[in-house]
Amino acid sequence: xxxxxxxxxxxxxxxxxxxxxxxxxxxxxxxxxxxxxxxxxxxxxxxxxxxxxxxxxxxxxxxxxxxxxxxxxxxxxxxxxxxxxxxxxxxxxxxxxxxxxxxxxxxxxxxxxxxxxxxxxxxxxxxxxxxxxxxxxxxxxxxxxxxxxxxxxxxxxxxxxxxxxxxxxxxxxxxxxxxxxxxxxxxxxxxxxxxxxxxxxxxxxxxxxxxxxxxxxxxxxxxxxxxxxxxxxxxxxxxxxxxxxxxxxxxxxxxxxxxxxxxxxxxxxxxxxxxxxxxxxxxxxxxxxxxxxxxxxxxxxxxxxxxxxxxxxxxxxxxxxxxxxxxxxxxxxxxxxxxxxxxxxxxxxxxxxxxxxxxxxxxxxxxxxxxxxxxxxxxxxxxxxxxxxxxxxxxxxxxxxxxxxxxxxxxxxxxxxxxxxxxxx
DNA sequence: TCTGGGGTCCTAGGACCC
DNA sequence: TCTGGGGTCCTAGGACCC
Numbered sequence: 244x245x246x247x248x249x250x251x252x253x254x255x256x257x258x259x260x261x262x263x264x265x266x267x268x269x270x271x272x273x274x275x276x277x278x279x280x281x282x283x284x285x286x287x288x289x290x291x292x293x294x295x296x297x298x299x300x301x302x303x304x305x306x307x308x309x310x311x312x313x314x315x316x317x318x319x320x321x322x323x324x325x326x327x328x329x330x331x332x333x334x335x336x337x338x339x340x341x342x343x344x345x346x347x348x349x350x351x352x353x354x355x356x357x358x359x360x361x362x363x364x365x366x367x368x369x370x371x372x373x374x375x376x377x378x379x380x381x382x383x384x385x386x387x388x389x390x391x392x393x394x395x396x397x398x399x400x401x402x403x404x405x406x407x408x409x410x411x412x413x414x415x416x417x418x419x420x421x422x423x424x425x426x427x428x429x430x431x432x433x434x435x436x437x438x439x440x441x442x443x444x445x446x447x448x449x450x451x452x453x454x455x456x457x458x459x460x461x462x463x464x465x466x467x468x469x470x471x472x473x474x475x476x477x478x479x480x481x482x483x484x485x486x487x488x489x490x491x492x493x494x495x496x497x498x499x500x501x502x503x504x505x506x507x508x509x510x511x512x513x514x515x516x517x518x519x520x521x522x523x524x525x526x527x528x529x530x531x532x533x534x535x536x537x538x539x540x541x542x543x544x545x546x547x548x549x550x551x552x553x554x555x556x557x558x559x560x561x562x563x564x565x566x567x568x569x570x571x572x573x574x575x576x577x578x579x580x581x582x583x584x585x586x587x588x589x590x591x592x593x594x595x596x597x598x599x600x601x602x603x604x605x606x607x608x609x610x611x612x613x614x615x616x617x618x619x620x621x622x623x624x625x626x627x628x629x630x631x632x633x634x635x636x637x638x639x640x641x642x643x644x645x646x647x648x649x650x651x652x653x654x655x656x657x658x659x660x661x662x663x664x665x666x667x668x
Numbered sequence: 669t670c671t672g673g674g675g676t677c678c679t680a681g682g683a684c685c686c
Numbered sequence: 687t688c689t690g691g692g693g694t695c696c697t698a699g700g701a702c703c704c
Binding site: 284496 | 669670671672673674675676677678679
C-alpha cells in the first residue's frame with residue numbers, strides 16, 4: 244500500500260496560543276521570545292511582513308518593535324505545551340496513526356483510512372481543531388513526508404489554498420516544487436543550501452532532478468532520501484511511537500551572570516531534577532552523567548568552558564543520587580573568578596529500567612522505597628504543577644532563574660491563573 | 669544590561685580482533 | 687626485502703530538525 248501522509252502544522256503556534264486568550268492581538272504584529280527573553284522564536288504573519296527575522300536577538304530590534312507597535316511576549320511553555328496536547332488529542336480522533344513530530348506539528352498516516360476526498364477531510368480537521376482549541380492549522384497531504392511538508396508550506400504561503408493542499412496525483416507538482424526555494428526543503432539546512440546553490444540547484448524542483456550518485460557523494464545517504472522523497476518515493480518512515488531518548492539534557496542560561504558556587508549548585512540541582520524526571524517519564528535509567536559549565540561566548544570577558552563526566556556503578560533515575568554525582572562533577576570543573584552564563588547536565592548510557600543490571604558489589608540502597616518516592620513526587624508534580632514538590636538543593640530564591648519579563652498567565656494549567664470571563668452586571 | 673533549548677542521524681578514521 | 691582481509695566498536699565532528 245502506497246503511503247499517504249498528512250502533515251498538520253499549527254500556524255505561528257506560540258503567537259496563536261497567546262491570541263486564543265487575548266483576541267485583541269488578532270491582526271496585530273506579535274512576537275514571542277525564547278528563554279531569558281533572548282531571541283525572537285515566533286512571529287505572527289504581520290510581524291513577518293514587517294521583515295522581522297526568526298532567531299533575531301530581541302535587544303537588537305527593541306527600537307524597531309516599539310516603533311511598529313509590535314506586541315512582545317516571553318515564552319509561556321506551560322501554556323504552549325498544554326495547548327499542543329489539546330491539538331494532538333483532537334487530531335488523534337481523526338486517525339489512530341499519528342506521529343507527533345514537534346510541539347506544533349503532527350504527521351498523520353492516511354492510507355488505511357476510508358477517505359473519499361482528501362481536501363474535504365483536511366478541511367474538516369482544520370475547522371474542528373480551530374473550533375475545539377482556537378488554534379488555526381494548515382494541512383498538507385502527499386505521498387511522502389518531505390512532499391507533505393512542501394504541500395503544507397505552499398498552502399501557508401498562498402491564501403488561495405485556504406490552508407489545505409493535496410499533492411497526491413497533483414498535475415502541477417513540478418510547478419509547485421519550482422516555486423520552493425531549496426533552503427525550504429526539509430533536510431536542507433544552511434550548509435547544504437550554500438553548497439547546492441553553488442552548483443545551480445536553487446529550487447526543490449532542481450533538487451528533485453539532481454543525480455542521486457552526485458548527491459550521495461556530497462550529502463550522504465540522507466540527501467539521497469530527500470531527493471527520492473521529492474520524487475514521491477517514501478524513504479522516511481512513519482513513527483507512531485517515539486523511540487526512547489538516548490540522551491537527556493537539561494540546560495538553561497541564567498537570568499544574570501553568576502559566579503558563586505552556591506548559585507551554580509542550586510541551578511545544577513534543579514536541572515538534574517528536571518532531567519531525571521524526563522528519564523523516569525520514559526521509564527529509563529542512566530549510568531553516565533555529564534556536567535557542562537560555560538561563560539558567555541558573546542562577552543569580551545575571560546572565557547571558560549569545561550565538562551566533567553562520571554560513570555555510575557549502577558544505572559539509576561533516583562534524583563538525589565544523580566544530584567550527588569552532579570555536585571561532585573561541578574566541584575571538579577568549577578573555577579572561581581568567572582562570570583558563568585550557563586550550566587547543563589546530560590544523562591546518557593540510557594537503558595530501560597526493567598532490565599537494570601545491578602552491581603553485585605554495591606548494596607542496593609533504599610530498595611523499592613526510592614522508586615516509590617520518585618513515583619510519588621512525579622505524580623504530585625504532574626497533578627499540581629511542576630515544582631509543587633522540589634529538592635531543597637535546588638534552592639528557593641533561585642536568583643539565577645531566567646528572565647521572563649513579558650509572561651502571560653498559565654491560563655490552562657494553574658487554578659489561580661484561569662482566565663476570568665466577566666458577565667455583564 | 670540583553671544573544672534559546674533539546675534532540676537525531678551519518679560518516680570517517682582509528683583501535684582492536686581473529 | 688616482502689607487510690592481508692574482514693569485521694566491530696567507538697569517537698569526534700558535522701549536518702540537520704523544531
